[in-house]
Amino acid sequence: MNVGKRFYLKSKHIASFDACYAKLSMLGLSRESGVSVKIVQLLRPPAADQTTVDTMGEELIEWDCYEDSSEGLPAGLYRKVFLGETFSCFALVTNGTKEIIGELSLTVDIQTSQRRCTVALSYRESVTQLEPGASLRAFFAHEVTEIGQHLYACHKCHFFYHWLVCSLGYCQAGGKATCRKLYKFPVLKPLDVHTKFYDSADQVFLEAHVQNTTDDDMIMERIALEPTEGHVLIPFITNPLEDRCTNGWLIRPECMRQFLYGLKFSSGETAPKANRGLITVGKLSMVWRTSRGRRGRLQTSPLERMTTGCGDLKMTIVDAPNVVKIQEPFVITCRITNCCDRVLELLLTLENHLQSGFVWNSKSRQKLASLSPSNSVDLNFTLIPISSGLKYVSGMQFQDAATKRTYEPDEVAQVFVYT
Numbered sequence: 001m002n003v004g005k006r007f008y009l010k011s012k013h014i015a016s017f018d019a020c021y022a023k024l025s026m027l028g029l030s031r032e033s034g035v036s037v038k039i040v041q042l043l044r045p046p047a048a049d050q051t052t053v054d055t056m057g058e059e060l061i062e063w064d065c066y067e068d069s070s071e072g073l074p075a076g077l078y079r080k081v082f083l084g085e086t087f088s089c090f091a092l093v094t095n096g097t098k099e100i101i102g103e104l105s106l107t108v109d110i111q112t113s114q115r116r117c118t119v120a121l122s123y124r125e126s127v128t129q130l131e132p133g134a135s136l137r138a139f140f141a142h143e144v145t146e147i148g149q150h151l152y153a154c155h156k157c158h159f160f161y162h163w164l165v166c167s168l169g170y171c172q173a174g175g176k177a178t179c180r181k182l183y184k185f186p187v188l189k190p191l192d193v194h195t196k197f198y199d200s201a202d203q204v205f206l207e208a209h210v211q212n213t214t215d216d217d218m219i220m221e222r223i224a225l226e227p228t229e230g231h232v233l234i235p236f237i238t239n240p241l242e243d244r245c246t247n248g249w250l251i252r253p254e255c256m257r258q259f260l261y262g263l264k265f266s267s268g269e270t271a272p273k274a275n276r277g278l279i280t281v282g283k284l285s286m287v288w289r290t291s292r293g294r295r296g297r298l299q300t301s302p303l304e305r306m307t308t309g310c311g312d313l314k315m316t317i318v319d320a321p322n323v324v325k326i327q328e329p330f331v332i333t334c335r336i337t338n339c340c341d342r343v344l345e346l347l348l349t350l351e352n353h354l355q356s357g358f359v360w361n362s363k364s365r366q367k368l369a370s371l372s373p374s375n376s377v378d379l380n381f382t383l384i385p386i387s388s389g390l391k392y393v394s395g396m397q398f399q400d401a402a403t404k405r406t407y408e409p410d411e412v413a414q415v416f417v418y419t
Contacts, residue, residue: 036096042088081144082190082214084288084296088141091121095130102129108140144187190214190288191298197281197305203234204305206261208284212251216290221248225261227282228302234262248289280304312340313398315409318378320393323416326385329361332393332413337376344371345401350381354408357391357417358383368398385417 081087091108095101108119121138130136192211197204206225212218227233251257263281284300313336320332338344346368350360361382371377383393392411399406 035101036092036094038092038094040090040092042090081187082294082296083144083187084190084286084298085294086141086143086296089139091138091140093130093136093138095132095134098132100129100131104130104136106136106138110142188213190218190290190296191286193284193300195284195300195303203262203264204281206263206281206303208259208261209256210251210259210286211256212253214290215253216292216294217253218251218291219248219289220251220257220286221289222285222287223249223259224285225263225282226285227263228280230266231263231281232266234264278304312338312344312400312405313346313407314339315396315412317413320413321415323418324385326388326417326419329382329384330415331380331382334379334381334396334412335376336371336379336398338371338373341373342402343373346371347399347401348379349397349399351395351397354395355391355393357387357389358385358393358395358415360395385415388417388419390414390416 091106093104093106106121108121110117110119119140119142121140123136123138190213192213194209194211196207196209198207199205208223208225210220210223225233249257280302281304283302286298286300287295288298289295316335316337318333318335321330324330336346348366348368350362350364352359361384362380368379369377385391391414393413393415394410396412397406397408
């Protein structure tokens with residue numbers, strides 16, 4: 001193994017990039033006019049060591065910079081960068097000439113298919129000029145938020161201001177020099193997420209399938225649904241036998257886990273508007289860690305669902321008994337909501353032949369008051385059970401006077417009838 005010039009990293013820099021026992025894999029090496037630029041990636045070893053560096057204080061940790069990146073590291077290891085991961089690198093500019101160079105500046109840009117940004121550099125020490133053989137060291141980190149090919153664009157500028165030519169009576173200074181180098185690396189998806197929605201009355205359930213697409217075991221330290229305004233999460237009872245690790249859920253390579261979330265509307269005014277069309281329910285936020293110690297965080301795009309609801313009119317049960325005695329009248333309270341953008345003029349009809357087990361004991365035909373958009377009205381109905389067992393309440397018909405359309409809510413409530 002060819003060992004290059006040794007350099008020193010302060011422990012606080014290493015800790016900030018979560019690479020205490022990192023190996024340095026070479027991403028690029030360029031030499032122009034005797035000035036070299038090295039870009040190396042900070043990686044954990046194959047077996048991640050969780051030893052903290054906080055106890056090291058300000059001690060200097062010595063590292064070897066390997067000239068040949070193929071030695072000591074598996075082929076292609078340095079090329080794997082995952083979406084959501086913080087890509088940490090170390091830049092080293094060395095003056096290999098016999099002259100002093102000054103006015104040295106180093107910038108690092110990240111360029112993708114959509115945008116280009118400049119990353120912040122953290123220097124080990126402030127350097128205004130470089131003596132022959134001296135180096136300028138800088139750390140930078142970038143959180144990868146886009147999939148696909150990425151480019152690191154490195155620029156350096158230097159000015160040879162001590163280039164002296166001895167002659168009779170005058171001095172001549174040198175000129176400026178610049179160079180630009182590109183380092184390309186792909187960004188891979190560590191997780192594959194598929195979602196499915198299930199509707200239930202005023203609630204919606206989200207089933208998320210999360211698959212590990214890496215070659216390492218992965219721990220999901222956090223996976224949470226962040227609902228949009230107008231939705232609230234439904235608390236679930238946690239299964240005490242759930243196979244959850246101490247710090248998260250384990251997902252083997254190419255394996256999949258399922259997560260279930262429940263949502264409900266936070267107010268009665270939000271529910272009608274959300275009963276039709278395409279609505280956004282929230283985002284999935286995930287924090288992952290591999291067995292090699294690599295960490296990252298991801299957030300899905302806004303999760304949308306297409307709902308048709310019951311059209312322009314929605315009915316919900318406000319109050320209804322669960323158990324009644326046969327031939328004893330009982331009352332149910334229904335709420336109808338106008339989900340369209342116009343005023344509804346409704347004619348209500350109650351039909352006994354559309355249900356079994358109950359007969360209506362209310363006015364069979366009546367015109368309801370005008371119902372404005374997004375408004376609701378509560379209606380009370382009396383029924384008499386005529387047979388025992390688990391029965392469903394049906395037989396309501398609402399006819400729109402403007403469109404002549406009839407709405408027939410089916411099985412709006414279930415009641416157990418005993419003798």
